[in-house]
Amino acid sequence: MPSPQRPSSTRDWPRLPDVRAELQDDVLERFLRYVRIDTTSDQDSETYPSTAKQRDLGELLERELRELGLEDAELTEHGYVFATLPGAAGPTVGLIAHVDTSQDESGTNVQPQVVRGWDGGDIVLPGDSDKVLRAEENPILAARVGHDIVTTDGTTLLGADDKAGVAEIMGAVAYLAAHPEIEHAPIRVGFTVDEEVGRGVDHFDIEGFGADFAYTLDGAEVGRIDDETFSASEVRIRIEGLSVHPGTSKGKMVNAIKLGARLIGRLPKDERSPETTDGRDGFVHPHRFTGTTAEAELRFIARDFDAAKLDEHEQLLRRLADELAAEEPRARITVTVEEQYRNMKEFLDRDPSVTEAAEEAARRCGVDPWREPIRGGTDGSMLSARGLLTPNIYTGGQQFHSVLEWASVQDMALSAATIVELVKLWAEPEWAARRQGAAATA
Ligand SMILES: [Zn+2]
Numbered sequence: 001m002p003s004p005q006r007p008s009s010t011r012d013w014p015r016l017p018d019v020r021a022e023l024q025d026d027v028l029e030r031f032l033r034y035v036r037i038d039t040t041s042d043q044d045s046e047t048y049p050s051t052a053k054q055r056d057l058g059e060l061l062e063r064e065l066r067e068l069g070l071e072d073a074e075l076t077e078h079g080y081v082f083a084t085l086p087g088a089a090g091p092t093v094g095l096i097a098h099v100d101t102s103q104d105e106s107g108t109n110v111q112p113q114v115v116r117g118w119d120g121g122d123i124v125l126p127g128d129s130d131k132v133l134r135a136e137e138n139p140i141l142a143a144r145v146g147h148d149i150v151t152t153d154g155t156t157l158l159g160a161d162d163k164a165g166v167a168e169i170m171g172a173v174a175y176l177a178a179h180p181e182i183e184h185a186p187i188r189v190g191f192t193v194d195e196e197v198g199r200g201v202d203h204f205d206i207e208g209f210g211a212d213f214a215y216t217l218d219g220a221e222v223g224r225i226d227d228e229t230f231s232a233s234e235v236r237i238r239i240e241g242l243s244v245h246p247g248t249s250k251g252k253m254v255n256a257i258k259l260g261a262r263l264i265g266r267l268p269k270d271e272r273s274p275e276t277t278d279g280r281d282g283f284v285h286p287h288r289f290t291g292t293t294a295e296a297e298l299r300f301i302a303r304d305f306d307a308a309k310l311d312e313h314e315q316l317l318r319r320l321a322d323e324l325a326a327e328e329p330r331a332r333i334t335v336t337v338e339e340q341y342r343n344m345k346e347f348l349d350r351d352p353s354v355t356e357a358a359e360e361a362a363r364r365c366g367v368d369p370w371r372e373p374i375r376g377g378t379d380g381s382m383l384s385a386r387g388l389l390t391p392n393i394y395t396g397g398q399q400f401h402s403v404l405e406w407a408s409v410q411d412m413a414l415s416a417a418t419i420v421e422l423v424k425l426w427a428e429p430e431w432a433a434r435r436q437g438a439a440a441t442a
Helices: 016-035 054-067 160-178 256-265 307-327 353-364 379-385 409-425 429-434
Strands: 081-085 093-098 113-115 149-151 187-192 213-217 224-226 231-240 283-291 295-304 332-341 406-408
Touching: 016 054, 016 149, 016 160, 016 409, 054 081, 054 160, 054 187, 081 160, 093 160, 093 379, 093 409, 160 187, 160 213, 160 406, 160 409, 213 379, 213 409, 224 353, 231 256, 231 307, 256 283, 256 295, 256 307, 283 307, 295 307, 307 332, 332 379, 353 409, 353 429, 406 409
Parallel strands: 093 187, 093 213
Antiparallel strands: 081 187, 113 149, 149 406, 231 295, 231 332, 283 295
């Protein structure tokens, strides 16, 4: 646990509620501006970014960063936005959020509504009266009576995943740029594209980014800090059968669709499925089945926190494919496995100070932090594996990828205040000295 002792260089601590209050209007204003810009990414696209419209938000962010005085702000050919806010001392801290939103719900024509000083009653979404946010179905919401709650109109997602993170980073950077008297570590801002389609950092130049470590602002409930994600792979099983005219196919046709269905029918039913697991249990999940009589393709994702168990999930699919091939030797069945990302914990454990600093920043904002493994991945999973340690910090957004998505303005401001505390903390010599290998790299 980080030392609770008050460091000498934060003379103005603990006046944090002021920072949060000061950030609140700006973060909300930015959030409402960003969510109106459609940035849905596209799983099936071959381009990078997967949709050109993600650049619309990138252009706006580049302009706004320049207006804040971050003169090196740039929108790269791949759609990333990078910028620097120089600091007084300490390691260079990366702050990362993704601009794209999920395809699970429409991100076109998002019409956010703000319920000021929510009284705890049902929030009926104006565009679809069947869509209602209720305190009794939603304990995290129930704990936020009196907050200003941002929701959708019921017809689209909100895009708090991850425009809450974008707005919070922008709000924190704007605050620090306006308060040059506050000592903080150098900051590198990085806004990514295509996180939702698993390609967020495909072209992310870690060396060019130049941060010593980073944080994604891509979490949910205030206080929750993630240093652990799934390890993930995609498994594709391709089945080549034999198509013959159905009128004259007796003894000849090999139907790839039927073979694929047979394999799906043999998946474990009560375990290893997303619909039957939670906590630390992993799964294999068929997410796409396409095909004709002649050929079919089954796509699975395999997920686990434990690398050995992930391997078992992959082996299970290979075994089912082998079984099928043995039963129907006329079919050609091929299995390909592609690693998608790895549990970032094994990398983050190499320098615990990075995650501990985020927890300490939360405490300085009056928040009691806790860690919980994410049943998914973040840009940080891939960045950490590639050498840029990147745990994940709460944004205050909730019920992501849904028309019932919502965010508390007070929580978003608290996340932004946490970032401010975090980069102040890293300017303190005590913290710089805690980094593993700090002496070697100093
Ligand atoms: Zn996200």
